[in-house]
Amino acid sequence: DQQVKQNSPSLSVQEGRISILNCDYTNSMFDYFLWYKKYPAEGPTFLISISSIKDKNEDGRFTVFLNKSAKHLSLHIVPSQPGDSAVYFCAASDYRDDKIIFGKGTRLHILP
């Protein structure tokens, strides 16, 4: 059973518009959430994270929102750029260990 779920396998967004990637989780013990970006033939690259004590974290064009009551987080990219085309993994961990639990990923296509 998946503890981190990304229900959209792919998403296409026009260049310059906002990209919103969604993620749901089931484990109440998760207290740290991350987004990773992955290009073909490369490993995942850390993008942005958020602790469960916050509901928003912003880093340049990237913002992550956390709704603990709904067990939902989202990644906003604005404005979207061609180089943002990649697979985005939502991930989570709990305070008891370091292992990261990943979702299946969402493939983002930025259209010219």
Added chain:
Amino acid sequence: EAGVTQFPSHSVIEKGQTVTLRCDPISGHDNLYWYRRVMGKEIKFLLHFVKESKQDESGMPNNRFLAERTGGTYSTLKVQPAELEDSGVYFCASSLPGLAGRETQYFGPGTRLLVL
């Protein structure tokens, strides 16, 4: 600074053969992790080393998988004998010691294993 490196980048073997994957973490990173992604599925945790000690090996599929990290530097993951379902991409990641370890793990490019 060099990132996490993995060798080989690709491996094609027959069922029943043995394969050994290697990971060199970032220098100074005590934490080393192995993950696996089977095609189309999520990236799954396999195990976690702190220096040369296995901190958590709860994700290891079965006893055909053996991970080592002698001397606390590079790590190897051996699959013996390999089965068809072992095919996938094996990622290694490393992170700084202590609490920082759970914040940012740096991933290598992965080894793509295909078992025929």
